[in-house]
Amino acid sequence: MRADARKNRDHVLAVAGTAITEQGSDVSMRDIARRADVGLATLLRHFPTREALLEALLRTSFNGLTAKAGELETSSSPEDALVSWLRDCVAWTTEYQGVTALMTAAIEDTDSALHASCVTLRAAGARLLARAQASGAARTDIDGTDLFALVAGLAWLSDQPSLAPRADHLFDVVASAILTNPASADPGTTPRPARS
Amino acid sequence: MRADARKNRDHVLAVAGTAITEQGSDVSMRDIARRADVGLATLLRHFPTREALLEALLRTSFNGLTAKAGELETSSSPEDALVSWLRDCVAWTTEYQGVTALMTAAIEDTDSALHASCVTLRAAGARLLARAQASGAARTDIDGTDLFALVAGLAWLSDQPSLAPRADHLFDVVASAILTNPASADPGTTPRPARS
DNA sequence: CACTTATGTGGAGCGCTGATCCGGATAAGC
DNA sequence: GCTTATCCGGATCAGCGCTCCACATAAGTG
Numbered sequence: 001m002r003a004d005a006r007k008n009r010d011h012v013l014a015v016a017g018t019a020i021t022e023q024g025s026d027v028s029m030r031d032i033a034r035r036a037d038v039g040l041a042t043l044l045r046h047f048p049t050r051e052a053l054l055e056a057l058l059r060t061s062f063n064g065l066t067a068k069a070g071e072l073e074t075s076s077s078p079e080d081a082l083v084s085w086l087r088d089c090v091a092w093t094t095e096y097q098g099v100t101a102l103m104t105a106a107i108e109d110t111d112s113a114l115h116a117s118c119v120t121l122r123a124a125g126a127r128l129l130a131r132a133q134a135s136g137a138a139r140t141d142i143d144g145t146d147l148f149a150l151v152a153g154l155a156w157l158s159d160q161p162s163l164a165p166r167a168d169h170l171f172d173v174v175a176s177a178i179l180t181n182p183a184s185a186d187p188g189t190t191p192r193p194a195r196s
Numbered sequence: 197m198r199a200d201a202r203k204n205r206d207h208v209l210a211v212a213g214t215a216i217t218e219q220g221s222d223v224s225m226r227d228i229a230r231r232a233d234v235g236l237a238t239l240l241r242h243f244p245t246r247e248a249l250l251e252a253l254l255r256t257s258f259n260g261l262t263a264k265a266g267e268l269e270t271s272s273s274p275e276d277a278l279v280s281w282l283r284d285c286v287a288w289t290t291e292y293q294g295v296t297a298l299m300t301a302a303i304e305d306t307d308s309a310l311h312a313s314c315v316t317l318r319a320a321g322a323r324l325l326a327r328a329q330a331s332g333a334a335r336t337d338i339d340g341t342d343l344f345a346l347v348a349g350l351a352w353l354s355d356q357p358s359l360a361p362r363a364d365h366l367f368d369v370v371a372s373a374i375l376t377n378p379a380s381a382d383p384g385t386t387p388r389p390a391r392s
Numbered sequence: 393c394a395c396t397t398a399t400g401t402g403g404a405g406c407g408c409t410g411a412t413c414c415g416g417a418t419a420a421g422c
Numbered sequence: 423g424c425t426t427a428t429c430c431g432g433a434t435c436a437g438c439g440c441t442c443c444a445c446a447t448a449a450g451t452g
Contacts, residue, residue, distance in 0.1 A: 001428095001429095002418085002419060002420075002427090002428060002429065003419070003420090004418075004419065004428095004429075004430090005419095005428075005429060005430090008429085008430085028408080028409065028410085029409085029410065029411095030408085030409070030410080033431095038430085038431080039430060039431030039432070040410085040411085040431080040432095041411090041412080041413090041430070041431055041432085042429080042430055042431065044410080044411070044412090045429080045430085048411095050410095101356075104356045104358055104359060105356070105357075105358065107358050108357065108358035139369075141365075141369075142365075142369060145359075145362060146362055146365065146366060146369070148359075149353055149356075149359040149362050149366055150366060150369070152353070152356070152359065153349035153350065153352060153353050153366075154349065156349060156352050157345055157348070157349050160297075160300045160301070160345075160348070161301075161304065162300055162301065162303050162304035163300060163341075163344075163345040163348065166341060166342055166345050169337075169338075169342065170342060170345055170346060170349075173335075173337075173338060173342070173346070173370075173373050173374070174369075174370065174373060176373050176376065177369050177370060177372050177373030177376070178369070180372070180373075180376055197399090197400095198398090198399060198400065198447090198448060198449075199448075199449090200399095200400070200401095200447080200448065201399075201400055201401090201448095204400085204401090224437080224438060224439085225438085225439065225440090226437080226438070226439080229402095234401085234402085235401060235402030235403070236402075236403095236439085236440085237401070237402055237403085237440090237441080237442090238400080238401060238402065240439080240440070240441090241400080241401085244440095246439095
């Protein structure tokens with residue numbers, strides 16, 4: 001890549017970050033280009049889709065979250081690790097309003113620029129979940145995708161202005177459902193296998 | 197209203213119903229007008245906003261749901277009434293993909309054409325919840341708005357193609373959270389008052 | 393039935409969106 | 423200094439929701 005192109009790309013990315021933080025992840029691409037004093041075509045050449053732009057923008061956050069999952073796996077109890085990581089995930093999405101819908105769509109769209117990051121994130125959550133399940137802290141009838149869906153739902157709630165004030169409380173409600181193992185009342189029962 | 201206008205309105209409404217069922221509630225208004233062989237201006241005069249169109253389209257469904265809540269209040273146990281009604285709500289929204297986001301936005305936007313219906317629906321749910329709470333079947337630290345939010349979240353999940361297959365299962369997970377009263381482990385404790 | 397009036401209609405146009413094309417500007421390499 | 427491959431961005435396109443207004447027509451009246 002040519003030097004001026006690289007510089008332009010970085011500049012656009014920085015501007016896009018503040019624009020998305022201020023106006024949500026569905027800002028018009030034209031607005032971003034305008035704010036960066038760049039032609040729309042230039043923005044779209046560097047980032048052909050909104051997903052590609054977000055992927056570049058959120059890559060470090062994604063890595064941070066997956067890394068944190070790894071740390072928590074050894075530094076905290078299975079239950080605390082799972083819950084605090086989930087809380088971090090929900091809190092993180094609120095920084096980029098509207099990103100939840102894009103991520104949810106990306107997880108089954110292998111062509112999306114966000115696909116790989118989302119799958120990695122889900123896998124990180126699945127590991128924390130499996131550890132909590134193995135220790136008896138979490139119900140065994142959910143899997144990583146269920147967890148991803150629940151987090152996505154909570155993140156979506158946080159994005160809705162009318163429901164956002166309840167988000168923290170509802171996180172606790174859902175968390176209690178994950179942690180309350182219905183099978184624990186009957187320890188002799190073979191746990192229902194996790195859904196594929 | 198003039199006779200031809202009324203006829204036109206009804207025709208447009210019917211076409212809009214099938215269009216929204218087929219393509220989700222974010223179909224372009226132009227498409228609806230085209231399919232109804234009507235000018236865009238005509239569609240927009242009868243239904244100035246997408247919300248107004250949906251309100252007219254969903255009015256009977258809204259009434260049906262609130263009526264059903266009233267029936268369940270006397271015909272079923274508090275717990276069954278609440279759960280089966282919530283299930284009906286989630287199932288209903290899946291018929292009109294994308295309506296959840298509009299309803300969620302409408303509940304705090306008093307100008308929205310959907311506002312009144314959403315508030316009524318929330319109130320109906322709140323009554324079923326209060327009954328279940330009074331009988332000890334539901335946790336007491338949630339209120340009608342929390343319930344509305346949880347249903348909206350589940351409905352949103354059902355709208356996401358990648359998560360829809362899990363929707364039924366996740367409904368059970370969330371329902372277990374509502375029904376499992378965390379205070380029940382310590383019956384002597386004064387229940388936390390419902391949030392205003 | 394003929395005429396007036398109030399009402400309804402839809403094409404044209406506005407500003408916006410994401411997307412694409414291509415002539416001109418420019419950095420990189422010899 | 424020159425050539426070439428690369429990059430840029432204005433112009434353009436189709437689509438969106440929305441508004442305006444000349445025209446069509448149903449409804450009411452003599």
